[in-house]
Amino acid sequence: MLEAAELECERGGRILFRGLSFALRGGELLRLAGPNGSGKTSLLRILCGLLSPTSGYVSWEGAEIRRLREEYSKQLVYIGHAPAVKDDLTAAENLAITCRLAGLAVSSRTIQHALDRFGLPHNPVPARRLSQGQRRRAALARLALSESLPLWLLDEPFSALDAEAARLTEETIARHVAHGATVVYTTHQEAKIEAAVARVIDLGAQA
Amino acid sequence: MLAAARCIVYRDLLLALRRRSDVATALLFFVIVTSLFPLGIGAEPNLLRSIAPGVIWVAALLSSMLSLGRVFAADHADGTLEQLLLSSEPLGVIAAAKAFAHWLVSGLPLVLIAPLIALQYDLPATLFGVLALSLLLGTPVLSMIGAIGAALTLGLRGGGVLLSLLVLPLYVPVLIMGAGSVDMAAAGLAPDGQLLLLAALLIVAAAFAPWAIAAALRISVE
Numbered sequence: 548m549l550e551a552a553e554l555e556c557e558r559g560g561r562i563l564f565r566g567l568s569f570a571l572r573g574g575e576l577l578r579l580a581g582p583n584g585s586g587k588t589s590l591l592r593i594l595c596g597l598l599s600p601t602s603g604y605v606s607w608e609g610a611e612i613r614r615l616r617e618e619y620s621k622q623l624v625y626i627g628h629a630p631a632v633k634d635d636l637t638a639a640e641n642l643a644i645t646c647r648l649a650g651l652a653v654s655s656r657t658i659q660h661a662l663d664r665f666g667l668p669h670n671p672v673p674a675r676r677l678s679q680g681q682r683r684r685a686a687l688a689r690l691a692l693s694e695s696l697p698l699w700l701l702d703e704p705f706s707a708l709d710a711e712a713a714r715l716t717e718e719t720i721a722r723h724v725a726h727g728a729t730v731v732y733t734t735h736q737e738a739k740i741e742a743a744v745a746r747v748i749d750l751g752a753q754a
Numbered sequence: 755m756l757a758a759a760r761c762i763v764y765r766d767l768l769l770a771l772r773r774r775s776d777v778a779t780a781l782l783f784f785v786i787v788t789s790l791f792p793l794g795i796g797a798e799p800n801l802l803r804s805i806a807p808g809v810i811w812v813a814a815l816l817s818s819m820l821s822l823g824r825v826f827a828a829d830h831a832d833g834t835l836e837q838l839l840l841s842s843e844p845l846g847v848i849a850a851a852k853a854f855a856h857w858l859v860s861g862l863p864l865v866l867i868a869p870l871i872a873l874q875y876d877l878p879a880t881l882f883g884v885l886a887l888s889l890l891l892g893t894p895v896l897s898m899i900g901a902i903g904a905a906l907t908l909g910l911r912g913g914g915v916l917l918s919l920l921v922l923p924l925y926v927p928v929l930i931m932g933a934g935s936v937d938m939a940a941a942g943l944a945p946d947g948q949l950l951l952l953a954a955l956l957i958v959a960a961a962f963a964p965w966a967i968a969a970a971l972r973i974s975v976e
Contacts (some may be wrong), residue, residue, distance in 0.1 A: 557922070597836055598976050621842040629833025635772040636765075647761045650842030 548572050549594070549729055554603035556589050563589055567603070573697060576720070576742035578734065581750035585719040587733040588628060588702055588751065595625040595700050607698075610702060621650050624699040629684035634675040637686040638667050640673060640727055648693055653692055656727060661691035665715065683707045690719050699723060701732040713738075758843040759851035766855035774852065776824065780862045781863045784817040785820075801874045802868060806875035807936035812862050814889060815896065815925050816930075821860040822900040822921070823914050825852060827970070830908050838973055849967035850960070853901040854894075861893030877940075884939040884949075891952040892932040899924045899964035907968035 553568040563586030570576055579587045592598040594605055596612045596619060605612050612619045632641050639658050646653045658668070665688040669680060674682060687704060699720070705713045717740050724730050724742040732738075770777050791809050792802055828833040869882040869890050877923050878884070903921035907913035935948035 551763060575962070595840060597839060617842055617844055620840045625836065625840050627833050627836050631833035631837045632770065633832060633834060635769050640768070644765050645837060648758055648837065648841040650758075
């Protein structure tokens with residue numbers, strides 16, 4: 548269970564949100580909404596432990612994530628604004644390295660399979676030659692290999708994606724939630740993700 | 755734990771291989787700077803012999819610093835640094851692997867080419883071993899101290915200049931010990947003392963630098 552208690556975040560002298568508390572069980576989907584600059588990305592970064600909140604804390608299965616550190620990192624996938632794809636490596640190399648660092652055992656066959664699913668070319672071209680949308684797909688292909696991890700934190704997963712890739716991502720997320728995982732994501736687009744428990748936190752209304 | 759470290763070293767070496775010009779720049783810088791002195795001073799073997807250790811070491815220092823900016827900056831820009839921070843292994847291990855990869859790419863070539871450079875200074879062949887050994891012990895310390903500075907100045911405007919101001923004073927003990935050991939050997943004395951001190955510096959740096967780099971990275975990414 549992911550629990551946030553009395554979170555407050557201040558960036559550049561401005562308070563983005565204050566007194567934000569929520570708890571997410573497995574199988575729950577949370578969408579963070581709000582206009583640009585309302586603190587969606589900051590909240591996601593707080594949830595994955597990259598940013599410390601001004602006050603309050605985040606806990607995972609009852610223990611504070613600050614203490615858990617890599618024990619917590621092992622459980623989650625964070626896909627940020629930047630696609631985290633190395634320009635000089637191919638999509639397959641990028642994916643293999645990201646997964647190995649995340650502690651996931653992957654074979655070259657499962658990697659090819661994941662890339663296929665996200666419609667990426669087989670020929671070994673460096674990511675530099677891929678389009679913006681294809682890079683995004685290369686980053687999201689990681690989701691196909693992370694089905695064993697109980698927490699996904701996705702920052703704007705649908706940006707730069709075409710309709711087909713967006714639908715595929717929605718399906719992947721919906722399936723993961725149905726399997727009992729927790730997913731938190733932000734988006735500006737209208738996403739139709741089916742989930743038994745789908746919640747929304749509007750940071751714009753909070754401030 | 756070793757698997758993650760190996761993965762980082764493999765990744766950084768692969769990236770260096772795909773961008774050979776970056777590696778060549780630092781090495782060529784070292785070669786050119788050390789070659790300028792004999793050209794500028796002229797054929798005065800005694801003077802050249804006496805300045806050789808100092809010049810080679812200073813050039814190694816500057817060349818190692820030249821490539822520091824890239825240690826974390828590229829990872830920071832494309833978002834992979836965040837993924838490194840969220841990896842399944844302690845950040846200290848990742849940081850140590852990054853520093854080691856930096857040394858393999860920018861320090862080790864200097865160790866290998868230094869004897870060749872020393873020829874230009876008419877350094878006796880008996881000193882080549884001491885010179886290479888002092889560089890072998892000293893350059894990893896430069897990479898580790900430098901990585902702390904690189905992590906601290908990450909994402910700052912004008913970070914490059916700040917980095918050199920921050921890191922160069924910290925390089926001084928390594929420079930004194932490194933150049934000193936070759937000077938000792940040239941004077942016919944045993945360089946063991948200086949070399950052992952360099953080795954001690956290396957051990958201390960290896961023990962503490964990774965955690966300092968990790969702490970600096972956490973601050974910079976926030």
